[in-house]
Amino acid sequence: MVRWERITVLIGKEWLELRRSRGLLLITLLPPFLLSIFTVVLIFAMGIIPDPDIASIPVATIDPALAGLDLGALTQVIFGRQFALLFLLLPTIIPNVIASYSIVGEKNRRTLEPLLATPISVGELLLGKMLAAIIPGTVLTWVCALLFTGGLVFVAIDSVVPTLVIRPGWILLLLLSSPLLALISVSLTVMVSSRANDPRSAQQIARVLIIPVMVLFFGQMLGLSVFQPLLALLLSAGLLLGAVVLVWLAARVFQRETILTHWR
Amino acid sequence: MNAIECHRLSRRFGTLVAVSDLDLEIPAGTIFGFLGPNGAGKTTTVRMLAALIRPSSGSARVAGYDVQTQATAVHSVIGILTEMPGLYDTLSALENLTFFGRLYGLSATQAVDRVSHYLRLFELWERRNDPVGSFSKGMRQKLAIARALLHDPAIVFLDEPTAGLDPAAAHAVRQVIKTLRADGRTIFLTTHNLAEADELCDLIGVFRNRLISLDTPANLRARLFGQSVRVVLASWAAPLVPLVQQLPFVTDVVAEERVLSVRLTDPERNNPVLVRTLVAAGADLCYLEPFTPSLEAVYLELLQEAEQPAELPLHKS
Numbered sequence: 001m002v003r004w005e006r007i008t009v010l011i012g013k014e015w016l017e018l019r020r021s022r023g024l025l026l027i028t029l030l031p032p033f034l035l036s037i038f039t040v041v042l043i044f045a046m047g048i049i050p051d052p053d054i055a056s057i058p059v060a061t062i063d064p065a066l067a068g069l070d071l072g073a074l075t076q077v078i079f080g081r082q083f084a085l086l087f088l089l090l091p092t093i094i095p096n097v098i099a100s101y102s103i104v105g106e107k108n109r110r111t112l113e114p115l116l117a118t119p120i121s122v123g124e125l126l127l128g129k130m131l132a133a134i135i136p137g138t139v140l141t142w143v144c145a146l147l148f149t150g151g152l153v154f155v156a157i158d159s160v161v162p163t164l165v166i167r168p169g170w171i172l173l174l175l176l177s178s179p180l181l182a183l184i185s186v187s188l189t190v191m192v193s194s195r196a197n198d199p200r201s202a203q204q205i206a207r208v209l210i211i212p213v214m215v216l217f218f219g220q221m222l223g224l225s226v227f228q229p230l231l232a233l234l235l236s237a238g239l240l241l242g243a244v245v246l247v248w249l250a251a252r253v254f255q256r257e258t259i260l261t262h263w264r
Numbered sequence: 265m266n267a268i269e270c271h272r273l274s275r276r277f278g279t280l281v282a283v284s285d286l287d288l289e290i291p292a293g294t295i296f297g298f299l300g301p302n303g304a305g306k307t308t309t310v311r312m313l314a315a316l317i318r319p320s321s322g323s324a325r326v327a328g329y330d331v332q333t334q335a336t337a338v339h340s341v342i343g344i345l346t347e348m349p350g351l352y353d354t355l356s357a358l359e360n361l362t363f364f365g366r367l368y369g370l371s372a373t374q375a376v377d378r379v380s381h382y383l384r385l386f387e388l389w390e391r392r393n394d395p396v397g398s399f400s401k402g403m404r405q406k407l408a409i410a411r412a413l414l415h416d417p418a419i420v421f422l423d424e425p426t427a428g429l430d431p432a433a434a435h436a437v438r439q440v441i442k443t444l445r446a447d448g449r450t451i452f453l454t455t456h457n458l459a460e461a462d463e464l465c466d467l468i469g470v471f472r473n474r475l476i477s478l479d480t481p482a483n484l485r486a487r488l489f490g491q492s493v494r495v496v497l498a499s500w501a502a503p504l505v506p507l508v509q510q511l512p513f514v515t516d517v518v519a520e521e522r523v524l525s526v527r528l529t530d531p532e533r534n535n536p537v538l539v540r541t542l543v544a545a546g547a548d549l550c551y552l553e554p555f556t557p558s559l560e561a562v563y564l565e566l567l568q569e570a571e572q573p574a575e576l577p578l579h580k581s
Contacts, residue, residue, distance in 0.1 A: 017352060114408075
């Protein structure tokens with residue numbers, strides 16, 4: 001039986017440590033906000049100085065919704081859609097950074113043994129550690145996506161631009177996939193942390209998750225409509241399956257005995 | 265009632281046998297000293313008893329709970345001071361203790377009360393809001409001990425509790441350990457400080473992958489060194505050795521300058537005969553005193569014995 005009181009106490013401690021570690025806080029918070037700001041600024045600039053070649057790229061000719069747009073609006077939509085995909089990277093990076101410092105940090109400070117000697121179960125400990133990384137990662141992704149949306153509405157040169165960028169498929173993908181990507185990222189971090197003695201080594205594993213996002217990124221450039229609700233649902237289902245497998249594997253690594261006798 | 269019981273408790277790591285067939289019964293309210301060289305398997309034993317790792321074979325019960333099937337119950341009734349203090353450097357002393365207190369199931373109010381009590385007891389109250397990363401080794405050790413006691417555990421495992429402490433702080437820790445015993449708690453003390461073990465422990469276990477000996481410090485001394493007296497003379501002692509050796513109750517005699525160390529079977533009955541014999545032989549006696557070997561001598565003797573092949577005599581004549 002999961003005792004949520006202990007999990008919330010653990011999450012509270014994790015976040016307190018995060019707040020106290022200014023460097024970690026900076027590398028966690030700053031990049032997402034910079035991503036939101038820079039993408040909006042770039043979309044604004046592209047609306048004013050559009051790229052004349054943009055009309056010839058595959059997506060501009062394939063998608064009928066883009067027909068009839070002037071060059072500025074077309075540039076904003078095409079780049080807006082590409083930038084929107086980048087927000088899927090945030091739930092892979094932020095939780096990974098938090099979890100790697102949390103788990104490898106406990107290992108280096110030798111705090112895991114006294115922690116494991118308390119009545120908290122290993123499952124609760126793992127759940128607390130994961131949630132402490134997943135919640136800020138997911139919430140921050142959503143907040144930044146909201147900032148991007150607000151900024152896009154503000155800088156759009158045509159009122160149709162936001163409706164062509166912020167589509168139900170993207171919203172669905174962000175809402176469903178962000179926590180799942182965060183869960184996958186943290187599970188991989190837990191597994192790697194058992195062997196890593198440096199948080200930065202443990203962070204390398206999350207780079208793997210950049211690959212599917214990049215596939216979507218380039219697929220969209222080539223004309224694939226990745227923001228369809230059905231595709232978003234299918235992608236999320238695939239991520240859910242992957243997350244279940246990886247959580248199971250992480251739970252196998254994160255055993256009291258394994259941590260005390262094999263983690264070095 | 266026994267606080268800790270193990271039956272043939274063993275733990276192997278691959279081909280390495282860290283703990284072999286440990287049989288142990290520690291009555292409640294006892295301070296048990298667990299002595300042994302580095303790499304003897306002491307930490308592995310403590311981890312098994314604290315339900316942190318599973319035995320390869322055998323069984324153990326701590327406060328009546330099975331360490332293999334009732335790990336959570338075991339964790340709630342024990343306190344543990346690990347080899348390394350294991351504290352969160354960016355959190356304050358107050359935050360560290362409160363966090364662990366809450367994990368041990370204390371309510372917010374209880375945690376505040378207990379934390380302030382132990383911070384004052386270990387003279388850390390003035391530094392309660394400072395990050396633990398700024399603490400000295402001794403202060404960290406005291407904080408880790410406070411953490412082990414926070415939830416009022418019935419059984420406390422202490423690994424080198426006074427290591428790194430200044431004499432005054434070490435004295436304070438020993439007083440706390442005595443107070444815990446007076447309150448009826450059981451202390452499982454792992455230490456290399458044999459003087460400390462001698463001062464505190466009711467029961468001593470000497471261990472090197474297996475239990476070499478288990479007894480009270482007094483019985484260990486008596487078993488290994490018998491009952492000895494030191495006779496201090498006004499003149500050289502060596503010429504008297506043959507005379508003393510002839511006495512039927514003397515099991516061993518050693519002369520060193522003006523001192524005769526004599527091992528007897530029953531000092532109360534033998535001492536008058538010994539004194540009469542020496543005086544009759546013309547020896548000038550200054551005084552006679554009971555001889556108590558140090559626990560260190562007992563410990564080294566036991567380890568040496570354990571190394572000897574079984575067919576050789578274990579005790580000195």
